[in-house]
Amino acid sequence: MAKNDELLHQEARSLASPSRIKYFDLVIAQGNGALLTDADGKEYIDLLASASSTNTGHCHPTVVQAITQQAQKLIQYTPAYFANPIAAKLSTRLTKLAPITRPVKLAWGNSGSDANDAIIKFARAYTGRQYIVTFTGAYHGSTYGSLTASGVSLNMTRKLGPLLPGIIKVPYPDPWQKAPHETTEQFVNRMFEAFKLPFETYLPPDEVACILIEPIQGDGGIIKAPTKYLQKVYEFAHEHKILFAVDEVNQGMGRTGKWWSIQQFGLEPDLMSVGKSLASGLPLSAVIGRAEIMEALKAPAHVFTTAGNPLTAAAALATIEVIEKEDLLHRSRKLGRSALTFFQQAQAKYDFIGDVRMYGLNGGIDIVDPKTKKPSTEIATKIIHRTFELGVIMISLRGNILRFQPPLVITTAQLDRAFTILDQVFSEEAAQKLRLPKNASELGW
Template sequence: MSENERILKNEAAAFSKAARVKYFNIVIESGKGATVTDADGKTYIDLLASASATNTGHSHPHVVKAVQDQAAKLLQYTPAYFANDNAAKLAPRLAALAPFSGPAALAWGNSGSDANDAIIKFSRAYTGRPYVVSFTGAYHGSTYGSISVSSVSLNMSRKIGPLLPDVVKVPFPDPWKRLDGESEEAFVDRMFAAFKLPFETYLPAEEVAVILIEPIQGDGGIVKTPDAYMHKIYDFAKEHGILFAVDEVNQGMGRTGKWWSIEHFGIEPDLMSVGKSIASGLPLSAVIGRQDIMNSLGAPANVYTTAGNPVTTAAAMATLDVIEDEHLLERSTRLGKKAAAFFAQEKQQFKFIGDARMYGLDGGIDIVDPETGQPDPDATTKIIYRAFELGVIMISLKTNVLRFQPPLVITDEQLQSAFDILHQTFSELAAGKLSLPDNADEIGW
């Protein structure tokens, strides 16, 4: 029995099956930069970056030193009652990076989930309105508020209702909804008509507090909202006094070549949620918004015992240093172009590669049946499992989308090695050499 198998077997009886989406039977023991090593000592190129939570790479020396230095001074004293030096310095620094022209303020959380809960709280408080509008395909988190506005998996609502009331979901304009021969303009108009339908039939716009959207959906398949559609719903929100909020948990912190994915649209939101890579994967999040909105609630409406912890905020300060000093926004843009060129070339050779979307080092690659053009979950699973065997960690979304989100510090050489492995994997699939793993029915969302 391997060390991976031994550890997983020991864990199994004491670990809920609801707490992990299954992919590969490995135990991550260590990581450095864009690689991770399992309990058996095998090293992999990481194209997942801990679900886009380690944009600065694994165990970056500057972040590690900041954590170690702070841990030796003070591990924790609840920011719910008293400030700490790191959090007090981080708040104005992070607020200054927010895509707002006016003054911004923030509140800390422990995860992207509670940051999205906070968006609901502050929106309702500021507007005095109850309704929240979100989109199909969204993943906003697993707390009751954030799971209520999510709709990427039936297991996020199955057996756990009733969920938060007064949440209305509208169709996200993802590319799979576009009709054959339909122009971009016609597609946007049709999807905007579907967006407006609730407002025209049962949802009074004057009772809606907030529209919450991922400018680029993450777990929904790495899909950018069409620009024209985004501007239409933004203008609708402004016309009706509805707050416009964006979820930057997955797509923020430089992932797409900009600090925030909403910057690709030239739009200023009212509120945004940030998490994952804000502290290089340590448990920290923030809701950031216009100052007047963020002062619409009083304590303890959004306090948590460990949110804004001295150690996690030290990690976040160091994370911002790394992103700025190592020019990771520019690096994401440059390497993202190389990745886009690679997948475009592979698409020309392999007909089972459908649409390949790339926004910096942030991509979704559709795997389809060459004959029908329909999603091919089996081929997708064969690809990710074979890549794993060859030393690359890459997972699937929506059953047939390859998720490409390596750490932004990945080297050119590591990226090329990953491309070589993926090309070998695609070639073997095309030659009919790949088979499904024994536990294929358990793998993925």
């Protein structure tokens, strides 16, 4: 038995199935930059970046050195009671990076999930209001508050009710759902009318604490809201003294070619959540916001034993250093343009490739039935499975959307190699040579 299979068989005896979304029988043993090696020694090009949590790549030397040096000094003493030098330095660095001009403060967490829970906490405390408005297609996390705020998978709510009260969902303005006859302006107006409907019928605006949105949805399909729409929502929020909060867990830390995805819109949030690549994948998150909002609670309303510990803070400082010194924001934009060109050329060649979205090195590629142009989970599953066989890691979102989020440090040679493999797979699908894996019904979201 191969070592991958042996380890997976061993793990299956103790790991609960809800804790992993199944894709491939893969045990990742090591990583370097944009390359991964499995337990059997096979190498893969990573187009997932650990769900956009390793934007600086795997085991970046600067990050590894920072972790190693800090581990020799102090690994953990709870920041819930005492400060540590490295987290103090990081808090100053990160608040300066925040796209908020007024005085800014933050609170640490362990994951993007609890950072989004924190948005709910601080927004309710500051405004004295109960309701939180979120969007369909959102993925905010798996803790009860963030899970309730999400709207991307039925398995995130099935058997779990009652969920957190006071969370209201409105339709996300997915531009690719625009009707054939609609102009962009008409679509924006229609979606904004749908956004306002709850406020006009059953949801008093003066009882709403916060509107929480992913400006570019991640697990919802890498979908960017129209700028005019987000401006309308932003103006509505401020008109009614509702806080405007953004989830930057997936799309922050340089993923879109800017530090934060909200900077693509020229808007300034009141609150924001950060996680994933903040510490190059180590468990660290933060909720960042206007200082007066962040002082609306008193300890221990948002305290965690390990949040902001020295090791993860050292990794985060090193991550910021890498992004700046290697100019990964520019690199994301530059390589993103190359990726867009490749997928648009493929779109012109293959009738099962629908919409192509790319924001920096960060894209969603819709796979559709060539005849009906409806989403095709079957074709997408065949593509990602064959791609995996050929040594490239890419997964699907919402069944039919290819998720393209490589580490920002991927080399042009590695990217070109991945494109060559993808084109081969697309060609094989066009020739009807691809077959579904036997467990296809179990795979993906």
